[in-house]
Amino acid sequence: MSEPLQERIVRAMAELEATQAAVARARADLSEASATVRSSDRAVEVTIGAQGELAGLRFSDNRHQNMTGPQLAASIMEAVQQGRALMARRVIDTFAPLTGPGPEGSVRRGLDLDWNQVFGPALDDGSPGARGRPGRDRLRDEIDEDTD
Template sequence: MSESMEKKLSQAMAELTAVQEAVAQAESELSQASATIRSRDRAVEVTVGPQGELTALKFPDNRHQNMTGPQLAASVLEAVQEGRAQMARRVMDVFEPLTRTSGGPTGLRGVDIDWDRAFGSALDGTDGGRRRSAARLHDEIHED
């Protein structure tokens, strides 16, 4: 193997190691993350974990006692959906730097993440629609 090829391979391995470490750091940071949200009518408070899972449900000030079943259900769903959307945005923000091209001498591409597949309906209506990774957007531009 030529010296130039060995150098490129060494650089690529170093970049790969850096990406793996950054992913591990992001996963560690997010493993304890949560979002606590109150419904607009302030009758329901939910806490959502990093994967959008409901981890706590509270009824502050007992406002729910004066609500009908459908009103309470709507408040719970509203708060859970907003909590899932907030956690999805936080996860996207943490992982976004990893989706860019490395900029290193090897020109390795960033990690391609399908946000729609990862979060599904949690992203509906946020930021004017669903975010896409740069690679998927690039593919769509070339199709036009």
């Protein structure tokens, strides 16, 4: 015997309210979140905020003084990319339970999110096997594909 329409509506509204509360809690948790990462040469430490913004930059032990400009820039870029990837992963992990289908009998069907499309290159932390390609390869592809 099927559930009466009014009962299904009440259950769906309760699920919607619970989901909205869970999203609000996740947003609140993430609003204060940050990731602090050091470059592999240990010369640079960056702090990345929940939205991928650079929230802090510190030069460790004055190692940067013996670096060329391009070396320092590469260290900064590496640390920022790693921090952005870490924060993107934290956002995904936080919202993943809310994007999947609900429990048995739930009206929630889940969302089909392409996190790569949401975060783009932020998911690529520069490590082997990471998603995406380094920006310089994408730029090279664009130049190679340009027929003008």
